[in-house]
Amino acid sequence: MYGVKTDWFEPSPGCHYDLEDYESLEARWCPGCGDHAVLTAIQRICRDEQLPPHETVVVSGIGCSSRFPHYMKTYGFHGLHGRALPLAEGVRSRRPDLNIFVATGDGDCCSIGAGHWIHAIRYNMKMVVMLFDNNVYGLTKNQTSPTSSHGQRTNTHPRGAWLQPIDPIQTTLGITNASFVAQTIDWHPAHLTATLRAAHKHDGLSFVRILQRCPHYTDDIFDFARNDASKILLMTHPDGVEVPAAVAKGFPNATSHDPSNIDEARRLACGEDGLPIGLFYRNPDAQRYDLFSIEGLATPRAEKIAAVRRVLDGYRV
Amino acid sequence: MYGVKTDWFEPSPGCHYDLEDYESLEARWCPGCGDHAVLTAIQRICRDEQLPPHETVVVSGIGCSSRFPHYMKTYGFHGLHGRALPLAEGVRSRRPDLNIFVATGDGDCCSIGAGHWIHAIRYNMKMVVMLFDNNVYGLTKNQTSPTSSHGQRTNTHPRGAWLQPIDPIQTTLGITNASFVAQTIDWHPAHLTATLRAAHKHDGLSFVRILQRCPHYTDDIFDFARNDASKILLMTHPDGVEVPAAVAKGFPNATSHDPSNIDEARRLACGEDGLPIGLFYRNPDAQRYDLFSIEGLATPRAEKIAAVRRVLDGYRV
Amino acid sequence: MMDVPTTEPLEIREHIVEFVSDSGEGAQTAGQLFASVCARSGAGVWTVEIIPAEIEPPVRSRAGASGIRIRFGSEEVTNMGDEADLVVAFNEQVLYSRIDQGALREGTVVVIDDVWATHRDESVKAAYNAAMEDFAERGYDVRPMPLDKETAKLTENTRRGKNVWVVGMLAAWYSMDLAPFEDEVARIFNRKRKGQAVIDANHKMLRAGHAWGQKNLPVRLRVPVEAAPKPKVVMNGNTAVAMGCMAAGIEVCSMYPITPATSASHYLAAAFDQAGGFVHQAEDEIAAVAFAIGASYAGKTAVTITSGPGMALKTELIGLAVMGEIPLVIVDVQRGGPSTGLPTKVEQGDLLHAVYGHPGDAPKVVLAPSTIEECFHYMVTARKLAETFRTPVIVLTDANLATGQAPFDYPELSEDWLSPPIDQSPWSGSTRPYEWDDKTGISPRPIPGQEGGQFVLTGLAHNEKSHIAYESALNQHAMEMRSRKMAALRASLKPPPVVGGDDGDLLIVGWGSTRGAIEEAVHTMRAEGVKVSSAHLRFLAPMEPGLTEIFARFGKVMTVEINYSDGDAIDIDQEGRRRSQLAIMLRSATLVDVESWSRVPGQPLPPSMIIGAIRDALSEDA
Amino acid sequence: MMDVPTTEPLEIREHIVEFVSDSGEGAQTAGQLFASVCARSGAGVWTVEIIPAEIEPPVRSRAGASGIRIRFGSEEVTNMGDEADLVVAFNEQVLYSRIDQGALREGTVVVIDDVWATHRDESVKAAYNAAMEDFAERGYDVRPMPLDKETAKLTENTRRGKNVWVVGMLAAWYSMDLAPFEDEVARIFNRKRKGQAVIDANHKMLRAGHAWGQKNLPVRLRVPVEAAPKPKVVMNGNTAVAMGCMAAGIEVCSMYPITPATSASHYLAAAFDQAGGFVHQAEDEIAAVAFAIGASYAGKTAVTITSGPGMALKTELIGLAVMGEIPLVIVDVQRGGPSTGLPTKVEQGDLLHAVYGHPGDAPKVVLAPSTIEECFHYMVTARKLAETFRTPVIVLTDANLATGQAPFDYPELSEDWLSPPIDQSPWSGSTRPYEWDDKTGISPRPIPGQEGGQFVLTGLAHNEKSHIAYESALNQHAMEMRSRKMAALRASLKPPPVVGGDDGDLLIVGWGSTRGAIEEAVHTMRAEGVKVSSAHLRFLAPMEPGLTEIFARFGKVMTVEINYSDGDAIDIDQEGRRRSQLAIMLRSATLVDVESWSRVPGQPLPPSMIIGAIRDALSEDA
Numbered sequence A, B: 001m002y003g004v005k006t007d008w009f010e011p012s013p014g015c016h017y018d019l020e021d022y023e024s025l026e027a028r029w030c031p032g033c034g035d036h037a038v039l040t041a042i043q044r045i046c047r048d049e050q051l052p053p054h055e056t057v058v059v060s061g062i063g064c065s066s067r068f069p070h071y072m073k074t075y076g077f078h079g080l081h082g083r084a085l086p087l088a089e090g091v092r093s094r095r096p097d098l099n100i101f102v103a104t105g106d107g108d109c110c111s112i113g114a115g116h117w118i119h120a121i122r123y124n125m126k127m128v129v130m131l132f133d134n135n136v137y138g139l140t141k142n143q144t145s146p147t148s149s150h151g152q153r154t155n156t157h158p159r160g161a162w163l164q165p166i167d168p169i170q171t172t173l174g175i176t177n178a179s180f181v182a183q184t185i186d187w188h189p190a191h192l193t194a195t196l197r198a199a200h201k202h203d204g205l206s207f208v209r210i211l212q213r214c215p216h217y218t219d220d221i222f223d224f225a226r227n228d229a230s231k232i233l234l235m236t237h238p239d240g241v242e243v244p245a246a247v248a249k250g251f252p253n254a255t256s257h258d259p260s261n262i263d264e265a266r267r268l269a270c271g272e273d274g275l276p277i278g279l280f281y282r283n284p285d286a287q288r289y290d291l292f293s294i295e296g297l298a299t300p301r302a303e304k305i306a307a308v309r310r311v312l313d314g315y316r317v
Numbered sequence C, D: 001m002m003d004v005p006t007t008e009p010l011e012i013r014e015h016i017v018e019f020v021s022d023s024g025e026g027a028q029t030a031g032q033l034f035a036s037v038c039a040r041s042g043a044g045v046w047t048v049e050i051i052p053a054e055i056e057p058p059v060r061s062r063a064g065a066s067g068i069r070i071r072f073g074s075e076e077v078t079n080m081g082d083e084a085d086l087v088v089a090f091n092e093q094v095l096y097s098r099i100d101q102g103a104l105r106e107g108t109v110v111v112i113d114d115v116w117a118t119h120r121d122e123s124v125k126a127a128y129n130a131a132m133e134d135f136a137e138r139g140y141d142v143r144p145m146p147l148d149k150e151t152a153k154l155t156e157n158t159r160r161g162k163n164v165w166v167v168g169m170l171a172a173w174y175s176m177d178l179a180p181f182e183d184e185v186a187r188i189f190n191r192k193r194k195g196q197a198v199i200d201a202n203h204k205m206l207r208a209g210h211a212w213g214q215k216n217l218p219v220r221l222r223v224p225v226e227a228a229p230k231p232k233v234v235m236n237g238n239t240a241v242a243m244g245c246m247a248a249g250i251e252v253c254s255m256y257p258i259t260p261a262t263s264a265s266h267y268l269a270a271a272f273d274q275a276g277g278f279v280h281q282a283e284d285e286i287a288a289v290a291f292a293i294g295a296s297y298a299g300k301t302a303v304t305i306t307s308g309p310g311m312a313l314k315t316e317l318i319g320l321a322v323m324g325e326i327p328l329v330i331v332d333v334q335r336g337g338p339s340t341g342l343p344t345k346v347e348q349g350d351l352l353h354a355v356y357g358h359p360g361d362a363p364k365v366v367l368a369p370s371t372i373e374e375c376f377h378y379m380v381t382a383r384k385l386a387e388t389f390r391t392p393v394i395v396l397t398d399a400n401l402a403t404g405q406a407p408f409d410y411p412e413l414s415e416d417w418l419s420p421p422i423d424q425s426p427w428s429g430s431t432r433p434y435e436w437d438d439k440t441g442i443s444p445r446p447i448p449g450q451e452g453g454q455f456v457l458t459g460l461a462h463n464e465k466s467h468i469a470y471e472s473a474l475n476q477h478a479m480e481m482r483s484r485k486m487a488a489l490r491a492s493l494k495p496p497p498v499v500g501g502d503d504g505d506l507l508i509v510g511w512g513s514t515r516g517a518i519e520e521a522v523h524t525m526r527a528e529g530v531k532v533s534s535a536h537l538r539f540l541a542p543m544e545p546g547l548t549e550i551f552a553r554f555g556k557v558m559t560v561e562i563n564y565s566d567g568d569a570i571d572i573d574q575e576g577r578r579r580s581q582l583a584i585m586l587r588s589a590t591l592v593d594v595e596s597w598s599r600v601p602g603q604p605l606p607p608s609m610i611i612g613a614i615r616d617a618l619s620e621d622a
């Protein structure tokens, strides 16, 4: 596969990036942790799309999943807990030339980062946001997260989590200006990769919730769907996440869902027809704040001085 | 009306609270500010329901609207910008005996407080949350808020706000465990009072978005609906906000909306049928976190000592 | 003073004039008009806004007083001064608010609208008359004048016209030409995009006031001025910060509104696009600084502008910027604290937070401009230091600088002041992302887009490769390297200049906006023969060097600050006394018994207060 | 030492033993078992956990070393001590991680599983053999033992059995009775709710190890102990904090997870309901402290437990608690900083943030327990101080106290320690909500529900009625009143005791978890005739009084701290040197030239390091 997937990107001669050009330190997640699969998927996408490693930035918060940047040989920003999104927005604001991936956990994004999450969806700046949802705080060793299921025993709720989990998809769909909302599973590389690839190609903020196994703390939470693919509802559509027919066959329970239909997206997100994977919603016309923030980027230096002078002149006496 | 509205509350003799028992310092909002109307409505509800002023707490953040507690002769907590909700949750956590009202602005709640907002809806602790939405930062003098309309000129966006406003109702409806979501207008005292009264009577967190006039900065934003009542969609239902027939007549555009129907609630919130007022959604069965947090409240002192001893004994050598 | 019967105007060196009205009556506009003309003529000027606490306060109320103070004189004016010489009050209630603030003294001339004396509402009339008696008793030189009546001859809405009429009248009083006022009126209303009709109406008003003054004022004054040799600009400190950002080539201002800082961002929002920049209003202060850090990491050193409560929220991310060595400029326009405190009022209470307020050891640069001009220039300095030393730089201004206006030399802008374009040349493969220089702690910085420069920035302890590393020796070394940058910067600093004599009985040490008032007090006292000098710090971290040596030359050293310290009045032992913030730092650094005179009046310290403090300090010794 | 051929066990005063294994092999459980029995027997004990950085690290890796150190002796043990006397390593790689940390010295006895010598994987065998040579070269006293082989006789999964076998073997080595070990095994597995089968299996393992030891160990040791006069508990500092909260009658713990603080909340979450309390896991640290403040305002003084990054986020709300005078207990379990820093490692870097880190003047109480026992009792103190002085109280512990375990006297609980029931009696109408006592700054506090007590708490400047008030004099007064509380509390404190001699050549000043190591170093040096003493501060704000006087009795004063300061090695002048945190405070308060010896190794300071520092400090003088 070395440097051959060049359908939309014409590499300059000698500029073929191989998988190892994206591989850095050995990943130190637990064996079987779903994060490994996502890392592999992203490295593949980078390679397939021939994203120059030096023009790619992975931004994260704090958590197991937020160690992600350390394992990529791109630029990385391992930020603070909950702050991945505003950090990534800042990077994006004046750098339309970079490819930005964000790694964030269910605690990082939906708990401490919840305010930024709402607003990041609203800003809709081009980047791929991967929500690693393992229904738990992994790095700090097993505390309840907003997506922990009711009754889940954790160190902060040894008698079981008291509240129903929030649904990150439903919440995201409630935010004005959402432009790409998808869900996938770490244990199905083809769907995972297809979803993340679609996310990368979307012009705006792509929000992808990845149901991520944490064998260490929430080992069996996805077993119902891992053991029985019919519990999964595969959403397909020409405008959605495309998977090869062979792959689709593995999902007996599938539906064609037009991602421009938000009402249907919300209904499907309820999960009554099965655990939905694929693209819930896409609005290619949502405003992009990064198109505002890059204005004037090319202003020549002399023009800057002239502008300051013009403004100062208004205060001249 | 002095002390006579005792249908559900039997006042002990001599315990009649009059309107002035809820009135404190003269309100210092601008003339014509919608906040005045809300203050009056809350004072009336307190009086009608005979809420003892010393068992009532108004909690707020920072903003024009957050000055609210200062004008009530109840207990009050004028907190920090964005933090009204977690402060109120703390008050509620061990005080099931208090009546709690929260005053928060569109900046306070939907911008800096957005994370707490999501989680407060989720916790669903009994309190009335009034979102004073004037589509602007009032106190700090005219900056864009998350609900400012596209193109609205403010001091931070002198060429007009760049983004579409977020819809606080739609966002709230996307949060698992939402239990009471309503919208009303400050310029219609009957509907305002009826909505806030229903909110007060609800067992859980009642989220009420109040479209609030700010004659100083966003004078005309609601004119389209103030000048033409048919632009408003009155949502009525026996389980919703009840207004007398005479009042309802003032709204030519009305619909019966069953507040248990969340899909319809979301559809109505889009506003295609008019500016909706009334109750979008109610789920009386949503879990209440305050029922968890009060557990053990009555533990006798001796039992506490015994418990510590028991626990310590586990560490005894 | 004003009643000497002479036709030649009386020459004075300086005067303090206040305009005060209900909000909406334009006292501020009038004052700005007056001040601009003074500045244009070459006078020294300092103006301070008088802002009501509420947005639309009731009319004729103390709480509603809105206005401006203008101190102008033959020489440079560096502070708001002491009590006013002349106050124009549109009603007696707003005047009371100034009396409450201690803005008047015996003998202050009070020009007051006489319309209330004959008001149809009896209670208003009574209030006015009672006040007039009271004012007389207080020893003010009260001059009721027909502001409203005269204005009514020209307009129906006198609330909109009085202000300019008064300026015309004062032009006569201060023997100033009317032409520059007419120019300035045109400029102001043009800037507000009003039509010629409005300008004409105001010109008429101006001339009417002037004519009335020439006819009716028994005494005339004159402040002699020389035309300024260089062109000047007049603005307040927040505008200066905003302009300074632009002049520094900063392109991203990421902020969240907060008084008294927000207006800096407003100015930027209005003008930044001309220089290719943009203002990001974030969802909160945390996001604001995170966004700024993201932009800086990606090569565009950003600024975030806030005040105390916002600084508190940014605490964690500033720590990250220190740890990740990310250039970043943070402006803290200090207000009264703690907590929400006094949002519109001045204080210097954030110094220790800026220097010590970040968990762990977080060395960073802290600067404090002492004038409005420095507010402008220090933004250029701050960006350069941030990039050179790969560090956040905190710039501490305050509500006094933010809203005070003064003229300063038109800056000689330079392309050198602009940040360099983002370096996107390939990175030398062997250079590590934190290849610390052992002496200076400085290391070259890879920026995303540089081929071969890939590294992962982290807030975790890390080695030169930016790999997470927890070894003891490595942690000690990395901390040393970050600290070393402060030593390296300090080595390039000069000791602060000593104003007054090189030695003496008392040295006042200050920082930030108090400089003008301190130096004025020092000059006044030295003129009386008192051996007092002052030194003013612009660098708080690292501190300017040579202080121990300077302090040794004085009998006593005392800081003057607008923040809290336990006074001497009560029985607290010296060891336990809670001291003012700079004093704490200086005592620790120099072991000199630096005392402090500090107050939290929510007001700038006038020279007279500092003079009082100097007298007390020296008499204690005697 | 261990090879003297004698049948009588050799008496020793104390020993340091480490167990280290891959994570999941139970070295920690084994160590805890061993330590509990020691403590039960009346020995002094201090244990420290050895925690891997990753959650599921690879087997046989340095990064994966998991284990425990136990220092036990005839007398009280107050710190983790210096290098280990004996290390049991389940493989050679985990031993290397201890070598890297400097945990071994020449002569340390190394017990190592010999199973690797015959491993089927050649590379493993080779690594083991190479290591054995290396260990011998390093001068360790290496004892390969058949841990795995012997265990395999009793179980299929030796990874689950070795640990208890080793404990049995050590029981023989240290000549300890087996019965208490059997009891403890039963207790531990009962607590984990394992069945009798598991207990029986472990008993067998224990006895097998013991028998092996009795048969094969050439030398036996004995640490003579006297049975403790009073009953004791053994726990780590985080558990002690949790228990202390319960004993203080606190009912609300509002937290957000963060290492190394979280486990305190885990203990509470598991047990709090028995005392009627609950743990609120908030959405972030800001909400956590806001929730705690809300509960406290409503009459239930709450606790919030966090570490550095969380403290940073709580900055603004702590300021509100100061301004609104809300009782509140904040526990900061300090870790390495700045920023994310060293999340699992010890540092004392948050002192200045706690004392000075809040914009504006924000006086509050700052306490630092110096032992695990104090972690327990100071929670009661903190709640009482918070309520009496109507103020937030910050309790600074650290990762060393948090995870270290030591026995202390079973607390004599008292109902007086519990918070009083919420006062709901009618409020005296004439009393104001901030009716400050002029001398102490203390005022009575109305609680919602009290009839007639209605007031509006605000973070804005306010008067005694809690009405917003911006007047200069009022602001000065209110600030004074809040500061006065610190003076009042200080007046009730005693000077810190001086350990060693009352005067001498050197005084070491410390705070927090370093006390045990400092005092041990002092005792050791005094035994050598060196005139060194120490004083340890528990109150950092206000500080304990009498320091200037104490300092005057010593030739030199030096703090010992686990935080950063510029060393002497490089060319930084004394004035510009960035000093350690307590030193900054002491210098400012006393003007004594307090030096500091501070390091940031991410490890507790062992006594030997402090001894080195003492020697250096005194030789510099010579």
Ligand SMILES: Cc1ncc(C[n+]2csc(CCOP(=O)(O)OP(=O)(O)O)c2C)c(N)n1
Pocket: A062, A063, A064, A065, A066, A080, A081, A104, A105, A106, A107, A108, A109, A132, A134, A136, A137, A138, A139, A140, A145, D256, D257, D258, D259, D285, D309, D310, D313, D340
């Ligand atoms: C300000 C702050 N608060 C708390 C923490 C501690 N912390 C680190 S990761 C984490 C939660 C991790 O959970 P999640 O985001 O779901 O990521 P996961 O580890 O499950 O991938 C927390 C609470 C921190 N580092 N910083």
Ligand SMILES: Cc1ncc(C[n+]2csc(CCOP(=O)(O)OP(=O)(O)O)c2C)c(N)n1
Pocket: B062, B063, B064, B065, B066, B080, B081, B104, B105, B106, B107, B108, B109, B132, B134, B136, B137, B138, B139, B140, B145, C256, C257, C258, C259, C285, C309, C310, C313, C340
């Ligand atoms: C931490 C912090 N950031 C910013 C501010 C400044 N501030 C006060 S009120 C406000 C916004 C007010 O807007 P909104 O919540 O809509 O209330 P309104 O005034 O419109 O009623 C802001 C930004 C503050 N007080 N504290």
Ligand code: SF4
Pocket: A028, A029, A030, A032, A033, A034, A035, A064, A065, A134, A138, A139, A213, A214, A215, A216, A217, D055, D056
């Ligand atoms: S704890 Fe869970 S999320 Fe973290 S690395 Fe292990 S398996 Fe993955």
Ligand code: SF4
Pocket: B028, B029, B030, B032, B033, B034, B035, B064, B065, B134, B138, B139, B213, B214, B215, B216, B217, C055, C056
């Ligand atoms: S500025 Fe607007 S919101 Fe604020 S008091 Fe005035 S009218 Fe009301």
Ligand SMILES: [Mg+2]
Pocket: A063, A105, A106, A107, A132, A133, A134, A135, A136, A137, A138, A145
């Ligand atoms: Mg998680």
Ligand SMILES: [Mg+2]
Pocket: B063, B105, B106, B107, B132, B133, B134, B135, B136, B137, B138, B145
């Ligand atoms: Mg608003």
